[in-house]
Amino acid sequence: MSGSAAEQAPTNGFTTRALSGVHPLRCPHCAAVVLAVTADGAGVPDGRPWLDDVDTISSLWQLLTHEQTTPDGWLPTLMVGRCGGCRERYYAFFANLICADFADVDDYLFGNIDVGKDSYSLCELVAPQDGLPPAWLLKENQTPQGVLLEHIFGPFTLSDTRGVIGAHGVSSCGGAKAEPWQQAARVLASLWDAMRILNRERNGAVGTAAPVAT
Numbered sequence: 001m002s003g004s005a006a007e008q009a010p011t012n013g014f015t016t017r018a019l020s021g022v023h024p025l026r027c028p029h030c031a032a033v034v035l036a037v038t039a040d041g042a043g044v045p046d047g048r049p050w051l052d053d054v055d056t057i058s059s060l061w062q063l064l065t066h067e068q069t070t071p072d073g074w075l076p077t078l079m080v081g082r083c084g085g086c087r088e089r090y091y092a093f094f095a096n097l098i099c100a101d102f103a104d105v106d107d108y109l110f111g112n113i114d115v116g117k118d119s120y121s122l123c124e125l126v127a128p129q130d131g132l133p134p135a136w137l138l139k140e141n142q143t144p145q146g147v148l149l150e151h152i153f154g155p156f157t158l159s160d161t162r163g164v165i166g167a168h169g170v171s172s173c174g175g176a177k178a179e180p181w182q183q184a185a186r187v188l189a190s191l192w193d194a195m196r197i198l199n200r201e202r203n204g205a206v207g208t209a210a211p212v213a214t
């Protein structure tokens, strides 16, 4: 271990920086703004939700080691929406993380409980990596159980809804073989360790969550 540059945490693979001004998320089809994000909030231009249906990314479990899934206070989801301008569909995927046991924080992860003031920043890869988006949004909330981080990727074009939207809405049933599920699982698995490190750093608990060798 070099032990150098701990402050910059280059091993994270990505950096975070505060948003300045408005950061628009745009429809991948027509470039209309579907979500306008600032450092302390997000708004939808036409007053309708930018995403409207969701399922968990079950295929991520198979890509993570046992150590990576512990503690299990995390929830990966994929959501689908439709542009209010061109009416085309898109999807986005999310990783919600708290360094705690799922049973203690499920209400926070599912958004069933008021998590107070939102704070947004931008994550950026330190260097380009195949298959990974160069930048994505990060939402942060302070909860009694620790810092809740939500990494937000997309929106991406959803031209083929087969395997993504079923008879009962968005569903990863059937093995999550469609590319959006596969892409989401790959991206989240690639960034997993770095996202967990960031979560611990934001908790001010660097090192305390790591197993102690005996």
Ligand SMILES: [Zn+2]
Residues within 6 Å of the ligand: 027, 028, 029, 030, 031, 032, 083, 084, 085, 086, 087, 088
């Ligand atoms: Zn559009």
